[in-house]
Amino acid sequence: MIESFLNVGIMVQAWPIILAGLGNTILLSLMVVPLGLGGGIMLALLSTVKHPWVRYPLMAWVDFFRAFPPLVLLIFLYAGLPFAGLELGGFACVGIAFFLNTGSYYGEVLRAGIDSVPAGQIEAARSTGLSRLQALVWVVLPQAVRNVLPDLLSNTLEVIKLTSLASVVALPELLFQARQAQSLTYNPTPIVAAAVVYFLLLWPLVRLLSTLENRAMASR
Amino acid sequence: MSNWDRFVETFFNARVMARYWPDIVEGLWLTIGLAALIVVTGLIAGLVLALVRALGVRVLNWAIIFVVDVFRALPPLVIIVLIYFGLPSIDIAPSGFVSTWISLGLVLMAFSEEIFWAGITAVPRGQWEAARSTGLGFGETLAYVVLPQALRITIPPLTNRTIAITKGTALGSVVAVTEILGQASSAVSNSYNPSPLTLGAAAYLLLFLPVVVFGRWVESKFAWRR
Numbered sequence: 001m002i003e004s005f006l007n008v009g010i011m012v013q014a015w016p017i018i019l020a021g022l023g024n025t026i027l028l029s030l031m032v033v034p035l036g037l038g039g040g041i042m043l044a045l046l047s048t049v050k051h052p053w054v055r056y057p058l059m060a061w062v063d064f065f066r067a068f069p070p071l072v073l074l075i076f077l078y079a080g081l082p083f084a085g086l087e088l089g090g091f092a093c094v095g096i097a098f099f100l101n102t103g104s105y106y107g108e109v110l111r112a113g114i115d116s117v118p119a120g121q122i123e124a125a126r127s128t129g130l131s132r133l134q135a136l137v138w139v140v141l142p143q144a145v146r147n148v149l150p151d152l153l154s155n156t157l158e159v160i161k162l163t164s165l166a167s168v169v170a171l172p173e174l175l176f177q178a179r180q181a182q183s184l185t186y187n188p189t190p191i192v193a194a195a196v197v198y199f200l201l202l203w204p205l206v207r208l209l210s211t212l213e214n215r216a217m218a219s220r
Numbered sequence: 221m222s223n224w225d226r227f228v229e230t231f232f233n234a235r236v237m238a239r240y241w242p243d244i245v246e247g248l249w250l251t252i253g254l255a256a257l258i259v260v261t262g263l264i265a266g267l268v269l270a271l272v273r274a275l276g277v278r279v280l281n282w283a284i285i286f287v288v289d290v291f292r293a294l295p296p297l298v299i300i301v302l303i304y305f306g307l308p309s310i311d312i313a314p315s316g317f318v319s320t321w322i323s324l325g326l327v328l329m330a331f332s333e334e335i336f337w338a339g340i341t342a343v344p345r346g347q348w349e350a351a352r353s354t355g356l357g358f359g360e361t362l363a364y365v366v367l368p369q370a371l372r373i374t375i376p377p378l379t380n381r382t383i384a385i386t387k388g389t390a391l392g393s394v395v396a397v398t399e400i401l402g403q404a405s406s407a408v409s410n411s412y413n414p415s416p417l418t419l420g421a422a423a424y425l426l427l428f429l430p431v432v433v434f435g436r437w438v439e440s441k442f443a444w445r446r
Contacts, residue, residue, distance in 0.1 A: 004309040063436070067428035068421070069390035072401055076421060079405065080414040083230050158384070161295035168394060175298055179305070188306035195298050202293040210289070214338050 007189040014181035014190040021177030022197055028163045028173055032098040036159055039103020044110035044144075045136055065104040071165055073097045078169045090169035102159045109151045113144030150212040157205050161198075174198065233415040240407040240416045247403035248423045250317075254399060255386045257321050262328025262385070263378075269329065270336035274362060284333065291330035296388050299323040304395040316395035328385045335377050339370035376439045383435050387428060400424060 046058055065073070077093040088096070117140050125135035145152065167176035178194035273284050291299070304319040314322065343366045351361040393402035404420030 001310055005306065063429060063432050064425070067387075067425055067432045069387040069401070069424060069428075071390040071393070072421060072424055075393075075401060075405065076414075076417050079408060080231070080417045083414045084227065157292075161293075164295035164297045167297070175295070175301065179301065182305060188302070188309055191298070191302050191306055195294055195302055198295060198298055199290060199293045203289060206289050206292045209292075210285075210334060213334065214341060 004187065005189060005192050007187055010185045010187045010189040011193055014178075014185065014193060017177045017181045018174070018190060018193050018197065021172060021174035021194065022201075024172055024177075025160075025163055025174040025201075028094070028166060028171070029160045032095065032102065032163060033156055033159055035095060035099045036102030036106050039099050040106020040108075040110050041141070043103060043107030044114055045133075045141075047107070047111045048114060048136060062104045062107055065100050066108070068101070070097060070101045070162060071168065073101055074165055074169060090166065090171045093169055094163075094166045094171060098159070098162070102155070102162070105155050105158075106152070109148050109155055110141075110144060112151070113148035114140055116147045117143045150209060150216055153205065153212070154209050157202060157209065160202065160205075164198075231414055231418050233413050236407075236411045236413045236415040237419055240403075240411065240419065243403045243407055244400060244416065244419045244423055247398060247400040247420070248427065250397070251389050251399040251423075251427065254317065254321060254389050254392065254397070258324045258328060258389070259382055259386060261321075262325040263332050263382070265325065265329035266332030267336050269333040270340060271362065273333070273337055274340055274366075288330040288333050291326050292334070296323055296327050296385075297391050297394065299326065300391055300395055316392055316397040319395055320389065320392035320397055324385055324388050324391075327388070328382065331381045331385065332378060335374045335381065336370070339374035340366060342373060343369045372442065375442050379435045379438045383428070383431050386431075390424075400427075 043058065043062060046054060049055070074093055074097040077088060077097055078090060081088060081093075114136075121143065122132075122135050122140055125139040126132065130138065163173055164175040166173050167179065170176065172180075174194050174197060178190045181190035182188055269284050269288070273281050300319050300323040303314060303323055304316060307314060347365055347369065348361060351365040352358075356364065389397075389399055390401045392399050393405060396402065398406075400420045400423050404416045407416035408414055
């Protein structure tokens with residue numbers, strides 16, 4: 001069993017491959033988290049417009065991309081669009097899919113945050129001469145973010161975990177590299193190593209979230 | 221042929237769709253079955269763990285917290301790949317279906333344990349004490365006094381989490397499960413036309429859009445009055 005899952009020789013051999021994968025996973029996360037967050041902020045700001053021509057299409061957009069499994073979206077972009085002569089490559093497909101999918105999730109979280117800020121805040125800000133957008137960005141949004149911080153962090157954890165999907169479109173992130181190493185060595189040790197690396201990378205965030213969530217639920 | 225015709229011919233090809241329609245429907249049923257298994261086993265396991273944690277045995281609680289943390293931190297696809305490609309080397313070879321079921325079941329177990337536990341701790345201590353002082357045992361207090369109150373506040377987060385994890389059934393396509401995405405992908409390579417993917421996407425929307433709307437409704441229905 002140790003021979004299969006914790007083979008030291010293979011671990012040493014696979015280590016550089018795994019390490020390169022870890023680097024790419026971190027880079028990928030640094031790209032897709034701001035991308036999703038940016039999309040989410042846009043959606044959340046739009047959701048403050050109560051006009052029915054904005055509200056319902058926006059709701060449909062958000063629900064559409066929340067109902068769609070991200071892998072299906074990714075495969076559609078990666079394997080479907082080339083038939084229409086649009087070959088985007090794995091990296092761009094991952095970017096677009098994350099923007100659409102995680103943007104919708106971030107949007108929902110931030111919308112709840114904006115709803116939780118009392119209307120008096122925006123009225124007071126407007127009365128000091130700030131425009132509507134200025135009031136939203138400088139007064140409402142910071143308070144909204146603070147109110148939903150646990151949910152934002154929890155979503156960010158999910159987004160980082162989701163970068164493992166990029167292995168399906170051959171981006172050399174942690175999981176992809178581990179599988180490469182596994183097929184080179186005929187031994188699952190590299191996958192175990194990748195799992196351990198993921199765990200060590202994300203455990204602090206999980207611990208923090210667990211504490212925040214327990215506190216939030218207890219204060220109700 | 222105009223551009224529009226070519227677009228329709230490519231993504232909404234009626235002939236290809238008619239040919240692969242039964243496959244997608246088959247995948248749809250498999251997805252539903254897999255999702256149901258994951259939801260039932262994951263939620264039961266999560267509740268059992270939370271109840272064990274309520275007993276307050278320290279060593280047991282550390283073990284539970286560690287297991288929960290592991291399955292919250294690991295990407296589901298990594299767990300699936302580990303089980304599917306890893307276990308055969310010790311002569312246990314679960315199918316792709318079983319690997320996906322076990323993996324997502326464990327993930328749902330971890331998340332639901334956290335939510336159930338947070339719900340249980342959110343019930344004020346006085347409720348426990350009052351119930352015990354009326355002569356109810358530990359189990360009775362838990363079952364008749366604490367859980368009914370705890371479950372109510374866990375419903376919105378639990379619903380959303382369950383939906384998110386159930387969507388992970390699409391990951392099964394990576395380990396050759398012939399669920400919707402798996403069926404659609406192989407149909408695309410057989411027909412050299414992406415229309416089956418369009419069908420598959422429609423099948424996912426058919427399945428999950430009502431669920432997402434239901435989740436939204438649950439969230440507003442059970443919202444805590446502030």
